[in-house]
Amino acid sequence: MEASTTSRGRFGVHGGQYIPETLMNAVIELEEAYDRYRDDPDFNAELERLFNEYANRPSLLYFAKNMTEDLGGARVYLKREDLNHTGAHKVNNVLGQALLAKRMGKTRLIAETGAGQHGVATATAAALMGMECVVYMGTEDMERQALNVYRMRLLGAEVRGVSSGTGTLKDAVSETFREWTARIADTHYCLGSVMGPHPFPTMVRDFQAVISREARQQCLDATGKLPDAVLACVGGGSNAIGSFYHFIDDKSVRLIGCEAAGRGVDTYETAATMATGSMGIFHGMKSYFCQNEYGQIAPVYSISAGLDYPGIGPEHAWLADTGRAEYVPVTDDEAVDAFEYLSRTEGVIPAIESAHAVAHAMRLAPTMTPDQIIIVTLSGRGDKDVAAIARYRGEDLHE
């Protein structure tokens, strides 16, 4: 029996607050502030104004006619988070957290980033709201996403390279937690995914839930019915939980998270947590992690820096346990094929992260009928990935 009498923020057995004592009052303060503002009309009006007037919401639900005809099955709709300001869904969460941090009297935002999208979004919000910003990024990722590094600096943020461990997203998360323990009074950790200690998984999900709130209504307006399946890529899982949330009670809607399998789930070069991971406790939460038998966190791999994370948010772990959501692995090869396919077929270059969801749609749609509907969340745009994909295809292209 996995029980804990005082633990907060549980999704089934998952979640919790596994963090150093030094941070406990900081997360309690955050939880209290979030509880105060989450239903506050002024706070929500301000956030909605930022969403609509600054971030370009609502994002389009676009009928991918060419893709639908070509695949010859279900009708495919794309939820265009790539059209948001800063080019990804990350801005939804960041605007919410920055606004909250501001109300809490914090003057400084720190954040981790993998692909750089969350770092860019945080740097953007900090610039907008006149806050100081430091972004931690694995040195391996800084190389893979050099353009985003410069973009963050352009926005006034300081980018600090993290070379410990594997020099990727998990190490950036660890380092941001370390930095937070050293400087709490004026600093908010703007965590980028539905992970970490409570209240982050719940709070980030609430800010990202705008994706499914819009998509559900847009789908009803456009087609008169609910979709049959909603697909999103999953690393930590923020765009996926945002895409799923308002469909969870609609039992007819399949919810499918697409994990980064890297070179395959039967290799060590994978980041597919659900396919290859096991229960553990790391980065503030109980959930599933890629790890060895002694609980050492695995050095995961994916072509996508944004999905290159050895864990998954606790609410996803619970949705998997209960069978409400399915999680499927998608390899680098499949994602790159989908990246190119969507570019040619619809004139939309997706983020390599989002291409994992597109790849599964390409497998799934032909098995379904034309009266059925798939929504694929395009969590981000692919400009940042063009050079890396070119290199993957053997071209000598550098930014």
Added chain:
Amino acid sequence: MSNIARAFERPAFIPFVTAGDPSLDVTEELIVAMAEAGADMIELGIPFSDPTAEGVVIQDANERACAGGVTTDDVFDMVARVRGRVDIPLVFMTYANVVYSYGIERFAARQEEVGMDGVILPDVPFEEKEEFDSVFAAHDLDVVSLIAPTSNERIRTIAGAARGFVYCVSSLGVTGVRTNITTDIGAMVSLVREVTDIPVAVGFGISTPEQASRMASLSDGAIVGSAIVKIIAREGEACVGPVTDYVRTMAEAVHSI
């Protein structure tokens, strides 16, 4: 009640080393030598791939030990060997996932079997402690509670439920040597004393004999990690002598108060 109270019969000096850095054989010799040099209890780190509460010095020690292939079972085996050579209390310092993935019950049973007295889990705060505590308590082992400069009103609650000793984190941030410790340690210790008689030891940032004796005089003991791990990093296989000299100096400073 575990063996830990014995460490505090005098002001306690508590050194920390990471098991397997640079090798488990050297760790075994370090434990014996540090005990002979005056250590009252030893904190033994089980290496973890991602030690989120550590500064760069102990992070690197974890990385070296993990790269050497040291496993939790190897550490237990080493402790079983060294237990015949030292009788001071020994506590593990590791991360929740190391214990959880091993199986909490299996870990506690093995720990009791090899003669470890307690465990410090820096990523398990009061709110999450019960899951571990209930199992360890059944084996007469203590899960040590930590208090931090930010704990404030939480100190009474944490200390009230604490067993073994209370680990007082001296400073904000992660482990590592600090020039100055500015926290009002005396005030934190007073809050603990209001609710419990179990000892309090201060750690994080202590490296000089002056700091150690000052912290031990404000509490019941001083814990030193990074300063020792730095010597191990510098000296490698030849670290036992220099570490022993350092521990002797530090222990004398603490014991002379």
